[in-house]
Amino acid sequence: MRKSITTVMAGTLLVAGVLTGCASKSTPQSSGSPAAGGSQVTLNVWGMGEEAKSLPKIAEKFMQENPTIKVNVQALPWDTAHDKLLTAVASKKGPDVLQMGTTWIPEFASAKALMDLKPELSKYPEFAEANFYPGAVNTTKQGDTVVGVPWYIDTRVLYYRTDLLKSVGYNEAPKTWDELSDAATKLAARGNGNYGISIDPKEQSLEFMFARQNGSKLLDGNKPLFNQPEFVGAVDYLNSFFKNGSAPKDLGMDIVPAFQKGITPMFISGPWMIKLINDQAPDIKDKWATAVLPKKQNNISALGGSDLSVFQYTEHKDEALKFLAYMSKPETQLEWLKLTNTLPATKKAWEDPALTNDANYKVIGEQMNASEPMPLIKSWEEIAQNFLKTFENIYRGGANVQTELDAFNKKSESILSK
Missing domain, CATH: 3.40.190.10 (Periplasmic binding protein-like II)
Structure with missing residues (x-):
């Protein structure tokens, strides 16, 4: 388990002598002053x-x-x-x-x-x-x-196979939630182990990002809004890709080869994937592109x-x-x-x-x-980690979305009150 600042502060006296080597190696002087004599x-x-x-x-x-x-x-x-x-x-x-x-x-x-x-x-x-x-x-x-x-x-942006999207009637990237869902469903209809999109359930910012697109503020001061219609609707939407089979629950292979083979012709990720695709899948150089995220009320991405x-x-x-x-x-x-x-x-x-x-x-x-960025509060990491467990109960276990989010919201209230 990752240590907290409180835990470490309690051991300050014990470790202080060991930590001397972490100190600045330069000769101590008053704050902000240049080195004496140049x-x-x-x-x-x-x-x-x-x-x-x-x-x-x-x-x-x-x-x-x-x-x-x-x-x-x-x-x-x-x-x-x-x-x-x-x-x-x-x-x-x-x-x-x-x-x-x-x-x-x-x-x-x-x-x-x-x-x-x-x-x-x-x-x-x-x-x-x-x-x-x-x-x-x-x-x-x-x-x-x-x-x-x-x-x-x-x-985060949308990565997509231009050739495969075109084959199901999309000459450009989906621009709305409805279009993204429609394109994914049509691509998954190819069968033979092919899907429409990869939704990474371990990407902890993804659901919160979609919730913002659906109008959720996530938090109202110190009050979580994770069981409100805007957040519930976003989780329902993401879960729909798993329910209708257009997204795999367990892909069983890395995203680049899956993208290269057309198994998952769409996914959402960061700019580091550009170089990875160029390096690992040069044969599809002219067959893929990126696009800004599809929009619901907005298309806010995670920074x-x-x-x-x-x-x-x-x-x-x-x-x-x-x-x-x-x-x-x-x-x-x-x-x-x-x-x-x-x-x-x-x-x-x-x-x-x-x-x-x-x-x-x-x-x-x-x-x-x-x-x-995700909410800039100290407890956000704990909240986000807890959501991953909640979402797994939903997409993998088939749990009721509202019930799970009511429980998650209550847990988040407890975290925020610490």
């Missing part, structure tokens, strides 16, 4: 996942422009990063700059682990809200504070990605902010795109031909205008 300051940066292994290449260019700052990058695996951050919070010894998955922001902001950047925003034109997609900006806010700067983004934050206990605030400003420049984000295939958070970068000339990335940019 000596070099070491800025410790924690990045997450495989893409963070490319961060030293970006840091090298930053150091060339800022010779008094040395950037020391540590790439942490996602599966261990959360606990390492918790121990850093407990000991008050950690990095100067850290990458934050957008869903982690509420937890660490509430623990006062992330510096409030609001007083600093006007000093750096790179931080202007207008530079970024609104959904990305929302991930950085907690109450009256701003605890990060958008770094890279992702959202993910990462922000960059400054650790509350840094001794090098000014240098950390300078690094964040550098990472927020459109040209830096485009360089990051080349290195890692992760998409820029700054709107200006999306004007670059590398993105505007690629039809699939152009769709991602369009969908970003209708993308919002």
